[in-house]
Amino acid sequence: MSDSFELFEFFVEGRGRKGSHVLLHISEPSPGEESRGHFLAVCEIEQPSIQQVEHLQKMIDDIEFGYYDAVEEDSILAFERRLEFMNRRSRDILGESRSRVHCFLAVVRDDKILFAVHGAPFAHVLYKGKQHWKDINIAEQSEATPPLLFSSVTEGSLATDDFLFVSSAHVEDYVEISQLQKLLESRPVADVAAYVQKTLESLKDSHSYGGFILHKYVKRVSAKTPMPYRGTDHGSHRSIQELRETQSTTDETLSPPVFKGVHAAFFRLFAKPRTHVKGHRRTSRSVKKGESGSEQLLVIIGRAIVVGLLGLYQLVKAIFIAVAHTVKLLFLLITNHGKQREMVIDSLRSSLHSARKYIFGLPLLSKVLFLSAIILAFVFVFSIVTTRVQEKRVAEVKQYEQLIQAIREKTDAAQASLIYADDERALMLLQEAKLLVEKLPEGSSSNMDNENELTENIDSVLGELRKMDMVDVTRVANIAESFPSAITKSLEIIDGKLIAFSPGDEQLYSVEISTGRVDAHPHGTIPNLSFSFTPKEEDRVIFLTASGNAAAYDPLSRGIIAKEISYPISDVRPAGAVVYNTRLYVLDRLSGQIYRHSPTQTGFDRGGTWLKEATDFADALGLAIDGDIFVLGANDVRKFTKGVAQPFSLSGLDPELDHPSSIWTYSDVASIYILEAANRRLIVLDKTGKLVRQYTSLEWTSPTGLAIDTQHGIAYILDSNNVYSLRLQ
Numbered sequence: 001m002s003d004s005f006e007l008f009e010f011f012v013e014g015r016g017r018k019g020s021h022v023l024l025h026i027s028e029p030s031p032g033e034e035s036r037g038h039f040l041a042v043c044e045i046e047q048p049s050i051q052q053v054e055h056l057q058k059m060i061d062d063i064e065f066g067y068y069d070a071v072e073e074d075s076i077l078a079f080e081r082r083l084e085f086m087n088r089r090s091r092d093i094l095g096e097s098r099s100r101v102h103c104f105l106a107v108v109r110d111d112k113i114l115f116a117v118h119g120a121p122f123a124h125v126l127y128k129g130k131q132h133w134k135d136i137n138i139a140e141q142s143e144a145t146p147p148l149l150f151s152s153v154t155e156g157s158l159a160t161d162d163f164l165f166v167s168s169a170h171v172e173d174y175v176e177i178s179q180l181q182k183l184l185e186s187r188p189v190a191d192v193a194a195y196v197q198k199t200l201e202s203l204k205d206s207h208s209y210g211g212f213i214l215h216k217y218v219k220r221v222s223a224k225t226p227m228p229y230r231g232t233d234h235g236s237h238r239s240i241q242e243l244r245e246t247q248s249t250t251d252e253t254l255s256p257p258v259f260k261g262v263h264a265a266f267f268r269l270f271a272k273p274r275t276h277v278k279g280h281r282r283t284s285r286s287v288k289k290g291e292s293g294s295e296q297l298l299v300i301i302g303r304a305i306v307v308g309l310l311g312l313y314q315l316v317k318a319i320f321i322a323v324a325h326t327v328k329l330l331f332l333l334i335t336n337h338g339k340q341r342e343m344v345i346d347s348l349r350s351s352l353h354s355a356r357k358y359i360f361g362l363p364l365l366s367k368v369l370f371l372s373a374i375i376l377a378f379v380f381v382f383s384i385v386t387t388r389v390q391e392k393r394v395a396e397v398k399q400y401e402q403l404i405q406a407i408r409e410k411t412d413a414a415q416a417s418l419i420y421a422d423d424e425r426a427l428m429l430l431q432e433a434k435l436l437v438e439k440l441p442e443g444s445s446s447n448m449d450n451e452n453e454l455t456e457n458i459d460s461v462l463g464e465l466r467k468m469d470m471v472d473v474t475r476v477a478n479i480a481e482s483f484p485s486a487i488t489k490s491l492e493i494i495d496g497k498l499i500a501f502s503p504g505d506e507q508l509y510s511v512e513i514s515t516g517r518v519d520a521h522p523h524g525t526i527p528n529l530s531f532s533f534t535p536k537e538e539d540r541v542i543f544l545t546a547s548g549n550a551a552a553y554d555p556l557s558r559g560i561i562a563k564e565i566s567y568p569i570s571d572v573r574p575a576g577a578v579v580y581n582t583r584l585y586v587l588d589r590l591s592g593q594i595y596r597h598s599p600t601q602t603g604f605d606r607g608g609t610w611l612k613e614a615t616d617f618a619d620a621l622g623l624a625i626d627g628d629i630f631v632l633g634a635n636d637v638r639k640f641t642k643g644v645a646q647p648f649s650l651s652g653l654d655p656e657l658d659h660p661s662s663i664w665t666y667s668d669v670a671s672i673y674i675l676e677a678a679n680r681r682l683i684v685l686d687k688t689g690k691l692v693r694q695y696t697s698l699e700w701t702s703p704t705g706l707a708i709d710t711q712h713g714i715a716y717i718l719d720s721n722n723v724y725s726l727r728l729q
C-alpha cells in the first residue's frame with residue numbers, strides 16, 4: 001500500500017465579475033519533476049481592475065515555472081526564493097486602495113505541505129480525532145494586511161485521510177466547515193465538491209467563487225487492476241442534490257424573498273432559450289404567435305451588431321493594453337527605474353520559457369498543424385506582398401510611359417507654336433515639359449537616357465525661343481588697373497565719355513571711350529551717389545543720393561555740383577531717377593509714389609505726386625521713361641501712363657527675370673533694355689514686353705552697369721570694374 005492524493009476543484013464565475021475575480025491554478029509535476037510535488041493556488045481580488053488580474057495571473061505563472069525550473073535542490077528554498085522574487089512585484093497588485101486581495105499558494109509533496117497566505121482565504125485542514133472530526137484554520141495566523149504579498153512560508157504535514165479545503169474568502173459565508181465535516185464523513189470527495197459547486201451556482205451574484213478539496217488516502221495495490229472510484233450516479237449525487245434542495249427550501253421558508261416572483265420573471269425574460277430533454281424525446285421552444293421572420297431577422301442583426309461592437313472594443317482595448325505594457329517594459333529596461341530591470345528580464349525569460357515549454361509539450365500532430373499554419377500564413381502574406389509590389393510596378397511603368405508621351409507631345413506642340421510665331425504659348429508648353437521631366441523617377445540607365453534625350457530636345461527648342469546670342473565683347477577699360485581701390489556699380493554716357501560710380505566710393509571715374517583713359521573725380525562733399533540719368537541733351541549727368549539729395553556732373557568743368565531739391569514729404573527712400581523734358585522723376589519706395597520736379601535756377605522745385613494713387617514699390621530696382629514710365633521690379637516690369645497703371649507683362653522671356661540691376665529706354669528708342677547679373681545677360685524687349693533678343697558673353701561674371709549709345713548702336717556694360725562694349729543688332 002502507498003499514500004495517494006485525490007483532488008477536486010469547484011469554480012463559479014460571478015455576473016460581470018465586478019464584485020470579485022478568482023484565479024484557480026492547479027499544476028501536476030512533469031515526468032522527472034515528481035520530487036517538486038503539486039503546485040496549488042487560489043487567489044481572489046475584490047473590486048478588481050484588469051491590470052491587477054493580469055499581473056496576478058502573470059505572477060502565478062512565473063512562480064510555477066520558476067519553482068519547477070529552479071536549480072535549488074531544496075524545495076523549501078526554491079519556493080521561498082520564488083515568493084521573495086514575486087514580492088518585488090507586489091506593488092502592481094496591492095497598489096489599488098479600493099481592492100482587497102486574498103491568496104493561498106501551496107506546494108504539496110509526499111506528506112509535506114508548504115504554503116503562503118495573504119489576506120483571508122478560506123483554508124482548513126480537516127482530520128479525524130479519537131472521538132470526532134477536528135479542523136485547523138491554517139490561514140488565521142497570517143497578518144491582516146501585510147506590506148508584502150507573502151510575508152512568510154509555513155511548513156506542515158498531511159496525514160493519511162486528512163482533507164485540505166481551500167477556497168476564496170466568501171465561500172465561508174455559504175458553506176460551513178461543520179457541514180463539510182459531516183459530508184466528508186459520509187460522501188465521496190467528488191460528491192462534496194459537486195455539492196459546493198451547486199450551492200455557489202445558486203447564489204447568482206457578482207462575486208466569483210473557487211477552490212479545491214484535497215484528500216490524502218491509502219492506495220491499495222492488488223494483482224488486479226483497480227477500478228477508479230467514481231461514486232454512484234444515483235446514490236450520492238442524488239442525496240447531495242436532495243440535501244442542497246432541502247437546504248434551499250428551508251432557507252426560503254424561514255426568510256422568503258420579498259420579490260421572489262418578480263426576480264424569477266425578470267430572469268426568465270432575459271434567459272437564453274433552452275432545449276428541454278425528457279427521456280429520449282427532444283422538444284424545442286416554439287415561436288410565439290405574431291413574431292414574424294423579419295422581426296427575428298432584426299433581432300439577430302441587432303445582436304450581431306452588439307457582439308461586433310463589443311468585440312471591436314475588446315480588440316482595441318487589448319491592443320492598447322499590450323502597447324502600454326510594452327512601453328512600460330521598454331522604459332524599465334532602458335532606465336532601470338526602481339532597479340526593476342532584472343525583474344523585467346527574468347519575467348521575459350520566464351515567458352519565453354513558458355511558451356517554449358508549451359510548444360514542445362504539444363503532440364506531434366499539433367506541432368505539424370502549428371508549423372503548417374505558420375507556413376501557410378507566411379505564403380499568404382508573401383503572395384499578398386508580391387501581388388501589391390507587382391501592381392505598384394505596373395502602375396509605375398504605366399505612369400512613366402504616360403509622362404514620356406506627355407513630354408514629347410508638349411515639346412512637339414512648342415515647336416509648332418514657334419513656327420506660327422506664338423512664342424508665349426511655346427514657352428508655356430516648354431516650361432510644362434520641364435516640370436514633367438523633373439517628375440520622372442530615377443531608376444535604370446535606360447530611364448536616364450530617356451530623360452537626357454528629352455532634356456536635350458527641350459533645351460534645343462528653348463534655345464530657339466530664348467533668342468540668346470553668345471557675343472564677343474570688347475573691353476574698353478579696366479578701371480582697377482588705374483585705381484585699384486575703385487568700387488563701381490553704375491554707368492552713364494555723356495559727350496564721348498563713360499561715367500562709372502557707386503554709393504561706396506567717394507570718387508566717380510570717367511572713361512575715354514576712344515582711348516580707354518580713366519580719370520577720377522572726387523565728390524566727398526556729396527557722398528552716397530546712388531542713381532543717375534543723362535538727359536537727351538547730354539549737357540549734364542543728374543545724380544541722386546540714397547537720402548534723396550541731388551547733384552550734377554558738368555562735362556566741361558568735370559566737377560560735381562550740389563543741386564537744391566525738396567519733396568512733399570519729410571522722408572524719402574529713392575529707388576531710381578530719370579529726366580524727361582527737363583523734369584526730374586524720382587521713384588520713392590517709402591511712400592509708393594513717383595515725384596515730378598520742375599527745374600529751377602539752383603536745382604529742382606518741391607515737386608508733386610505723379611501717380612494718381614500710391615503703389616507698392618517695395619521691390620522696385622529702377623525706372624525708365626519714354627513718356628510712359630516703366631518700373632523695374634525683382635521679377636517683372638510695370639508700366640504707368642499719365643499716373644495710372646497699365647496692363648503690361650513680359651512674353652517669351654526665359655528664364656524669368658531674377659533681380660535685374662538696370663533698365664533703360666527713351667522716347668525715340670523702339671526697345672527696352674534690361675541688364676541682369678544673375679543670368680549674365682542683356683535683354684532687349686519691344687515696348688509691348690515681347691522678347692526681341694538676348695545677349696550674353698563668356699567674359700561677363702556679374703554685369704551691373706548699362707549705358708546705351710543709340711547713335712552708334714552700341715551697348716556699354718560695367719562688370720567688376722571692367723567696361724565692355726558690344727554692337728547691337
